Amino acid sequence: MTSINTNTSAIAALKTLRSISDQLDTTQGRISSGYKVENASDNAAYWSIATTMRSDTKAMSAVEDALGMGAAKTDTAYTGMEAAIDVVSDIKAKLVAAREPGVDKDKINKELTELKNQLTSISKSASFNGENWLYDDSNTSGTTQEMVGSFVRGADGNVSVKTISFDTSDSMLINDADASGGLLTAGTSATYTSGTTTTTGTYYLISSAAGSGSGTEVSLSSTTTDNDIDGMIASVDKMLSNMTDAGATIGATKSRIESQSSFAKDLSDTLTEGVGKLVDADMNEESTKLKALQTQQQLGIQALSIANSNSENVLSLFR
Missing domain, CATH: 1.10.287 (Helix Hairpins)
Incomplete structure (x- = not known):
């Protein structure tokens, strides 16, 4: 029709x-x-997932920045510890040289004094953003430093921030408020052999502003005996061993932060790619x-x- x-x-x-x-x-x-999914009306499920993942990506970016800050702290502490180990090694060598018969112990002591001053300078200078893991002037013998390590979203949707911790009591070299809180200001006991006799001596390397550590300061004079020098060498060697352990701990923390930082960057890229697959237009x-x-x-x-x-x-x- x-x-x-x-x-x-x-x-x-x-x-x-x-x-x-x-x-x-x-x-x-x-x-x-x-975008093929720009608004919730395009695809509510994909839009919701993408919005959440974008938020998590921003959080991961903040984690990357925090890890960078943590890496800077550990780098500073490790550099200071490494320099301090070199100086203490020099002190050990000077003490060994002082065992040589006829050597001028007073002149060697002047060198030791300058090396001690260098240790103090290194410890105080190893600071980043107001944090120093090698020097303290408080009554505490070190604190636990926490650094943001990761941002985690659980299967239940709940989020949490994980941290990487480091106990500075393991690395503190000098404590001017409490001598016992520093590896170099506290007295270090070591057993050594002098002739046929085994003796235990306690010595400290640097006198803190709050007072002396336990034992005797590592210092030479014309009246210092070979037995005393042997005790100093043994104690300084023990200090060096403790500092090496502290350096290894800092290095392990540094390595973990670097590994976590690399993972955070890769994860952030993966999240971005995942969101793109959901909402980007071909x-x-x-x-x-x-x-x-x-x-x-x-x-x-x-x-x-x-x-x-x-x-x-x-x-x-x-x-």
């Missing part, structure tokens, strides 16, 4: 054209934004779809034009 009131063909062509126009709008939006696919839809739109316009011209053909029946 042909009707001039209802053009069925035009209605069908118009409906198709509207559908094509809607798809064109969607495709053009994806091409302009680069530009090759969208550009191809755009071309096809533009062609369909042109055909739809042509079909609508033909459908509208059908009613004009009715006029020929009345001529």
